[in-house]
Amino acid sequence: MGPLEGVNVVDLSVMISGPLAGMMLADQGASVIKVESPGLGDIMRFLGTSKGGMTGIFANNNRGKRSIVVDLKKPEGIEVVRKLVADADVVIQNFRPGAMERLGLGYEDVKAINDDVIYVSISGFGPDGPYSHRRVYDNVIQAASGLASVQTDPATGTPALFRTLLCDKITSYTAAQAITAALFARATGKAKGQHVVLAMLDAAVAFMWPDSAMDAALLDDDVNRTPTIGSNYAVTSLSDGHVAVSAVTDAEFRGLFAAYGRPDLGDDPRFSSAGARMQNLADLIPLMREFAERTTVDEFMQGAETHDVPASKVNSIDDLPTDPQVVHNEIFVERQHPLAGTIREPRPAPRFSQTPATVSSLAPRFGEHSDEIAAELGFDAATLRAAGVIY
Numbered sequence: 515m516g517p518l519e520g521v522n523v524v525d526l527s528v529m530i531s532g533p534l535a536g537m538m539l540a541d542q543g544a545s546v547i548k549v550e551s552p553g554l555g556d557i558m559r560f561l562g563t564s565k566g567g568m569t570g571i572f573a574n575n576n577r578g579k580r581s582i583v584v585d586l587k588k589p590e591g592i593e594v595v596r597k598l599v600a601d602a603d604v605v606i607q608n609f610r611p612g613a614m615e616r617l618g619l620g621y622e623d624v625k626a627i628n629d630d631v632i633y634v635s636i637s638g639f640g641p642d643g644p645y646s647h648r649r650v651y652d653n654v655i656q657a658a659s660g661l662a663s664v665q666t667d668p669a670t671g672t673p674a675l676f677r678t679l680l681c682d683k684i685t686s687y688t689a690a691q692a693i694t695a696a697l698f699a700r701a702t703g704k705a706k707g708q709h710v711v712l713a714m715l716d717a718a719v720a721f722m723w724p725d726s727a728m729d730a731a732l733l734d735d736d737v738n739r740t741p742t743i744g745s746n747y748a749v750t751s752l753s754d755g756h757v758a759v760s761a762v763t764d765a766e767f768r769g770l771f772a773a774y775g776r777p778d779l780g781d782d783p784r785f786s787s788a789g790a791r792m793q794n795l796a797d798l799i800p801l802m803r804e805f806a807e808r809t810t811v812d813e814f815m816q817g818a819e820t821h822d823v824p825a826s827k828v829n830s831i832d833d834l835p836t837d838p839q840v841v842h843n844e845i846f847v848e849r850q851h852p853l854a855g856t857i858r859e860p861r862p863a864p865r866f867s868q869t870p871a872t873v874s875s876l877a878p879r880f881g882e883h884s885d886e887i888a889a890e891l892g893f894d895a896a897t898l899r900a901a902g903v904i905y
Contacts (some may be wrong), residue, residue, distance in 0.1 A: 516543020517869040521697065523604040524549060524595075526619075530562065530652075530679055531636050531714060532608035533575040534686035539604070539693065540578025540874045541862040547887060548579040548596060548878065551586060552905050555880055568877065573857055578874025582888070583881035583905040587619055590903045597891045599624050599631065604693055607851040608636035611646050621709045631707040631710060632696040634689055640713035650714065655681040658720035664726045681718045688717040749828055755811040759818065759825040761818035765789065766823055772823075773817030774805035847873045881905045 521544040525536035528664045533548070533556070540546040542893075550556055560571040580760045585591040593654035597620070599605050605624060607614050614620045614635075635641065637657075638650030648654075656662045656675050665674040692710050699705045723731070728742050749756045759769040764787055768780030779785055779801070784794040791798055806814075811827050818825040834840050835858065848858050862871035884904040 515869055516541070517866060518694075518697075518704060518868075519543035520858050521545070521603045521713055522601060523547070523597050523606065525606050526595075526614075527606050528576055529558055529608070529621070529681035530571075532606045532634075533558070533686040534683060534688065535634075535689040536574055536579060536606055537577055537874075538690045538862070540687070542605075542871045543869070546579040546582045547883075548576060549598070550581060550583050550880065552583055552902075555583060559880060565855055566851075568851060568879075569856070570854075573851065573854060573877040574859065575876040577859065578820045580883035580887060581878035581881055582884045583647065584884075585903055585905070586619075586690070587883060588901075588903050590898065590901065592618055594888065594893065594898070594903065597893075598625060598887075600627050600671045602628065603697065604634065605690065606634045606636070611635075611637055611641040624708075625669065625707060629707055630700065632693060632700065632710060633707065634693060634710045634712065636685060636712050636714070638714050640715065641711060645715075652679040652682045652714075654759075655714045655718050659715055659722060661718055661722050666724065668745075681714050684721045685712060685714045685717045686722075688712060698721040709801055750806055752806050752809050752811050752814055756828040757811060757814055757818075757825055758828060759823060761823060767791065769818070769821035769823040770823040773814060773823050774802075774809060775817070776805065796824065828868060839869035849873075849876070851876050853879060 517798070518539055521537055521539065523539050523544050525533060525544040525546055525548045527533050527536065536546050536548070547717075548556075554560065556576075558575060559567075559569060561569060561571055563570045573728075584594050586595065599619070607619075615623070621635065622664065624631055624633055637646070638655060639645035639648060645658075653675050657673075659681065661680065662673045662675050662746040663674065667674060689712055692712065696708055696710055700707065701793045713847070718733070722822050726742055727743055731740050732739075747758075750759055759770065768784065771777055771785070779856065783790060784797055785791050814826055815825065817823070828838055835846055840846070845860050846858050847861055848856060857876075859873060861873050864871060881904070885899065888895040888898055888904055895904065
């Protein structure tokens with residue numbers, strides 16, 4: 515059994531900021547029902563690379579769930595969802611503030627029929643305030659939270675976006691942790707159900723702050739200010755590729771010189787201590803560039819391994835499945851999807867010794883379980899389908 519075996523989740527969310535949280539709960543044993551609307555349903559079903567009507571991005575965020583398609587414009591559709599949430603431990607929704615209340619499915623509405631429910635409301639900027647009405651996507655929150663500014667090119671002064679949906683995923687991980695905390699509080703008698711309100715902006719700022727704000731956190735005028743650790747991050751270009759390397763201590767710098775085939779420079783007075791290196795950057799930087807230009811990735815990585823230098827080659831997405839450590843960790847699972855064919859997915863990252871998480875069932879087809887779920891709720895599925903309530 516997974517750690518969340520027996521937990522029932524109703525996932526009303528779309529895209530990534532909610533669905534990924536629901537998928538993580540499913541991987542940990544929860545029963546998750548994904549509710550979609552007729553027509554497009556979750557737009558992730560149509561975005562990006564696909565086969566047989568199943569996209570990679572939908573499969574990556576919705577495995578382990580059952581799908582029911584319900585028309586919430588019909589009173590009978592609202593009644594179906596009300597029956598669903600009446601027995602739910604968790605409800606997740608990520609629509610703009612007020613949308614669920616207008617449907618009669620807001621927190622207070624659901625609490626009235628299930629006061630044990632943990633109801634998670636995810637939005638871009640929060641339920642109120644000057645920006646709360648704004649439509650957002652991940653890149654908008656990257657800009658609003660300051661994350662894009664952290665990526666500013668020092669040469670041009672131009673901020674940049676992370677080329678991954680960072681804020682959506684940060685929000686989902688935050689939501690999943692908050693859900694398990696709320697479940698624990700309920701199980702230990704600290705609370706019954708509760709409303710968990712989560713803004714993508716809040717999650718992104720909290721994620722960025724511990725290191726990116728190491729300078730901004732201290733407010734007094736007499737603070738000794740230094741650049742943030744991440745501001746020095748850059749890849750090193752070698753003769754045939756790129757690596758990331760960090761040499762911080764004197765020992766690591768001696769190892770770095772040795773990895774480049776110049777161990778003698780580790781004892782050079784210009785470079786033997788941090789203070790000396792800072793004073794002699796004009797000599798050090800050209801030397802490092804010269805060494806890098808004549809060193810291959812394989813040569814460097816062998817030297818880094820031998821001399822205990824923190825380093826890695828820059829893997830591409832295509833490199834990952836054959837990377838020796840990735841293979842050893844058994845990160846990826848390949849299996850057959852009835853629509854998409856062979857798919858590759860990462861297993862759940864945490865490995866529980868007693869309650870293992872699993873790569874849960876394949877992402878569902880649109881409305882794959884509508885009849886099954888309706889029948890479980892006590893409805894006549896054929897009648898609902900004929901009336902256009904479920905699809």
